[in-house]
Amino acid sequence: MKSFISSMVFCLGLLATAWGQTTPQDSTLVITGEEEQLLLAQQADSVKTFQRFKADGIAAVVGDYLILESDILKMKADAKTQGMDMSxxxxxxxxxxxxxxxxxxxxxxLDSTIVVSADEINAxxxxxxxxxxxxxxxxxxxLAFYRKDTEADLREELFKINKERTLSSRMQxxxxxxxxxxPEEVRSFFNSIPEDERPLFGDEVEIAHLVIKPEVxxxxxxxxxxxLNEMRTDIVENGASFSxxxxxxxxDGTSMRGGQMSITRNDPLDKDFKQVAFSLQEGEVSKPFKTEFGYHIVQLDKIRGKVLDIRHIILIPQVTEETVQAARKKIDSIRSRIVNNEITFDEAARLYSEEKETKGDGGKLINPKxxxxxxxxxxxxxxxxxQVNNLEEGEVSSVLMDQTRTGTKFFKLVTVNKKHEEHLANYAQDYTKIKELALREKQLKSIEKWQREKIMDTYIKISDDYKQCDFKSNWLKQ
Structure with missing residues (x-):
């Protein structure tokens, strides 16, 4: 990227990650591999291990909120964990x-239209x-890692963190x-970028795939x-432990804690799973049912407002060697027909691909970014x-083996529909990317305007250590 775009992206990066964009991982609430090693090693120097939690005083006050020196140290650690260059x-x-x-x-x-419930935060x-x-x-x-005596103490701290972040996100x-x-705003934005500062877009490809899954x-x-029926009978009739x-x-990963989960209707779970869970009474165990991941039974432990405390067991039926070989034979045959020009890749994907999300569009993949x-x-x-890097436009890959999130193997073919070589931004060719940049600039200006107005209406106090900072926003109200 040239300096104009780099500067804008940096400013956007410092703003919170709402705006309908992808939210990065919340590393504050995830123990990293490095941190886990520190914990498991049980280092004697606990002061050093937990240095980032030390409160060194108040750096600033904004409305009802304090910013501690330790918050700044923690933000640095989080940024490094997410791979940011802090230099x-x-x-x-x-x-x-x-x-x-x-x-x-x-x-x-202060905004009555923004509601964040305790049930939502607890979930x-x-x-x-x-x-x-x-x-x-x-x-x-x-608890040892976060230096908390009880789970209740940890939950209390996480509640404050999550509520503040959710409020901030909802406001943005x-x-x-x-x-x-x-379209006119996009064109104006593009024309406003000096030609020698327009971004350079790297090599890109448009690809499609065709998926064949071994039959279960x-x-x-x-x-x-x-x-699962045997387990359910033992639990319901004989009092066996679901856990x-x-x-x-x-x-699945919940097995180590006895299948325990807490869910709400808004959680991104399989709709059939939620439907069954929310149909149960406390203590009831469901009959076996199917989701896209496998077959389950669920027990409802407790209802807490909009939150359900449940336990579940999932079993995943396995393919056999015979069905794996049959799938491989089928995809080999399809590939031969494509290579011999008996059928196009687009036609083959529409006819034979077993991935419903892409088959209707000839197997074309959409970039989620x-x-x-x-x-x-x-x-x-x-x-x-x-495979893709070495393919020419229209070429078909050899048969590739992949697996689902549950570990079930499947086969696929990949083709390159079109290649785009590295080039300076072009309005017609790169309209989607330019539109995204134009939207971000418009959002940035709106955020800056909102900040200017609200800073003047909000109690703000900054410690002497930071009064010499050249803040982008008028935090010192000068």
Whole structure:
């Protein structure tokens, strides 16, 4: 990118990640591999290990919120965890970023249209604790890492963190969430960039794939259903422990905690799973049912407002060697027909592909980052990068083997529909990307205007250590 775009992207990066864009991982609430090693090693120098939690005083006050010196240290650690280069970011910029977050959260609390319920925050905490325990083993290790005596103490701290961040995000959504740009605004934005500062876009490809999955025999499905029925009978009629059976037999990450989950209707879970869970009474165990991931039984432990505490067991029926070989034979045959020009890749994908999301469009893949069909080579799945990188337009890859999130293997073919070589931004060719940049600039201007107005209406106090900072926003009200 040239300096004009780089400067704008940096400013956007310092703003919170609402605006309808992809939200990065919240590293504050995830124990990293490095941190896990520190924990498991049980280093004697606990002061050094937990230095980032030390409160060194108040750096600033924004409305009802304090910014501690330790918050700045923690923000640095989080940024490094997410791979950011901190050499170009100083403490003044970090304090400014934290004050922005507090400003959003403060005014969200004053806005009667923005509602963040305790049930919603508690559901987030349940999911975060589940991830933490999956990483390090049990709640005691999580408590040791965060230097908390009880789970209640940790939940209280996580509640404050999550509520503030959710309020901040909702406020930003309200400011720019519905904002759009017209074609004329996109053209004006593009024309405003000096020719020698227009961005350079790297090599890109448009690709499609065709997926063939080995069939799961009905006999294997029935084995799983029968096994789940046996478990359910033992639990319901004989008083057996659902939790113990989940630990022993469930085939997902919740097994280590007895299948325990806390869910709401808004969670991004399989719709059939949620439908069954929310149809149960407390203590009831469902009959076996199917989702896209496998076959389940669910027990409802407790209803807490809009949150359900449940346990579940999932069993995944397996393909057989015979069905794997049949799938391989089928995709080999399809590839031969495409290579021999008996059928186009687009036609073959529409007829034979077993991935419903893409088959109707000839197997074309959509880049989740941009929403269009073009991928930078560095964004492509490493499994197929070498194949795609060496293919010419219209060529078909050899048969590739992949697997689903549940570990079930399948086969696929990949083709390159079009290649785009590295080039300076072109309005017609790169309209989608230019539109995204234009929208971000418009959002940035709206955010800056909102900040200017709200800063003047909000109580703000900054410690002497930061009064010499050259803040982008008028935090010193000068």
């Amino acid at each position: 170009q970011i100083n403490d003044c910029q970090l304090v400014g970023r934290l004050m922005e977050n507090k400003l959003y959260a403060h005014h969200a609390q 987030m905490i349940d999911q975060q604790l589940d991830r933490m325990m999956a990483q390090v083993g049990d709640i005691e290790k999580v 959504d309200k400011i720019v969430g519905e904002m759009e740009v017209t 025999p009905q006999s294997e499905k029935q084995k799983v259903i029968d096994r 113990t059976k989940a630990v022993l037999y469930s085939q 941009s929403g269009d069909t073009r991928f930078e080579l560095t964004d492509i799945d490493p499994l197929i990068y070498d």
